[in-house]
Amino acid sequence: MLRTVIWFIYFWFYLLFLLPDLLRLKYLSRKGYEAKLNFILFNKVGRWARSLIKLAGGEISVSGIENVPSSGPVLFVSNHQGNFDIPILLGFIDKPKAFIAKAEIKKIPLIYSWMTLMKCVFIQRNNLRQSLSVIQQGTEVLKSGQSLVIFPEGSRSKNSQLGRFKPGSFKLALEAQVPIIPISINGSYKLMENQGFIIRPAKVELIIAPPVFPKEQITTKELATKVRNVIETNLKMIS
Numbered sequence: 001m002l003r004t005v006i007w008f009i010y011f012w013f014y015l016l017f018l019l020p021d022l023l024r025l026k027y028l029s030r031k032g033y034e035a036k037l038n039f040i041l042f043n044k045v046g047r048w049a050r051s052l053i054k055l056a057g058g059e060i061s062v063s064g065i066e067n068v069p070s071s072g073p074v075l076f077v078s079n080h081q082g083n084f085d086i087p088i089l090l091g092f093i094d095k096p097k098a099f100i101a102k103a104e105i106k107k108i109p110l111i112y113s114w115m116t117l118m119k120c121v122f123i124q125r126n127n128l129r130q131s132l133s134v135i136q137q138g139t140e141v142l143k144s145g146q147s148l149v150i151f152p153e154g155s156r157s158k159n160s161q162l163g164r165f166k167p168g169s170f171k172l173a174l175e176a177q178v179p180i181i182p183i184s185i186n187g188s189y190k191l192m193e194n195q196g197f198i199i200r201p202a203k204v205e206l207i208i209a210p211p212v213f214p215k216e217q218i219t220t221k222e223l224a225t226k227v228r229n230v231i232e233t234n235l236k237m238i239s
Contacts, residue, residue: 003057053091060091067210068181075149078150079162088206096147098146100123101115103124158194
């Protein structure tokens with residue numbers, strides 16, 4: 001319990017500590033200094049994410065990092081076991097990336113500000129019309145050169161089981177014609193979801209698979225099935 005209390009205090013105090021950096025990054029964004037903005041932004045975010053994992057007692061092992069292209073945007077597709085998946089991906093995959101996230105995050109001012117700078121796209125999951133707009137926004141993010149992360153299960157599994165993939169989000173890869181990087185996360189739910197909001201140390205394994213290149217004639221359902229099979233195979237291998 002003490003670890004959990006310290007973690008949440010640290011979480012918010014670190015954000016307040018970064019407030020001058022946030023203001024500076026907003027200035028760079030207004031001036032259009034994209035390269036400098038991204039360099040500082042993802043350096044700060046990555047460092048913060050790794051410190052959160054360390055304080056939680058997470059031990060992260062990563063394999064397949066060589067499968068992440070050093071240049072050009074990609075669509076990271078990952079299973080979603082718990083709340084720590086986002087800091088894990090931010091802290092242990094060194095490539096600037098945005099997320100498709102639930103719209104409720106907009107109610108958290110500081111978090112929302114950082115995610116906006118990262119070019120994250122926010123979705124109301126029960127609004128079909130808005131979902132189509134999200135696909136368009138996400139495609140524009142990818143075409144601008146920024147990588148993007150999606151969790152096609154739609155919500156956290158909170159366990160080791162892999163849920164069904166919603167194929168609609170795979171339109172992003174087809175529209176932008178970018179490589180898909182399948183990611184298998186195993187054990188992140190043990191850091192928190194396994195015991196509600198209580199944080200406990202855990203080992204988490206991350207497997208990054210070789211890119212899947214979408215073909216123009218493939219359907220979103222076929223693409224979703226193909227990528228899900230890769231993620232499922234790697235999960236079984238490390239479980």
